[in-house]
Amino acid sequence: MLGTVAAAVTALLTAVPAQAAQRCDFSTTTGRYSCSGSGSVRNPSDVIGAKLFTGLDYSGDSLTIWVPRPCPKNDTVDHWVSLGNDMRNKVSSVQAWSSCWVWLYFADGQREGPFKGNEPDVGSWANDRAVTVGLS
Structure with a gap:
C-alpha cells in the first residue's frame, strides 16, 4: 500500500510542471x-545597469534594469526605479553592471549599499x- 501511495505522489509531482522564473526588463531610457x-x-x-533577483545566488524571478550609458562616478544617484509588485519587498541578490552601483531603498526611508558587483545575498x-x- 505504501508503495502505491508513493508512486501516486511521484506521478502527481512529475505531472505538475515547475513554474519557470519570470525574467523582466525595465529601461530608464524609455520608461518601458x-x-x-x-x-x-x-x-x-x-546597457545593463543592474540585475535584481528574488532568490539568493541570483535565482528566482529577475529584473534587468537598462540604462542609456555606463553610470558615471559623480557622487549622485543617476537612475531611480520604483519597484512594482513583482519585485517590491522581494529582492534577495543583485548584480551591478556597467560601472553602476546598486542602492536598495526601503519603505522606512533607510537604504543599503552600494553593492558594487555581484552580491549573492544582500544580507x-x-x-x-x-x-x-x-543606480549611481
Missing part, C-alpha cells in the same frame, strides 16, 4: 517594462525590503 524580452523595452544603445537586514532601487 516588459517580461517578454529586452528588445521590447530598451533602446538599441542601452538579512536588506533582504526582501527594497521598494526603490537607485
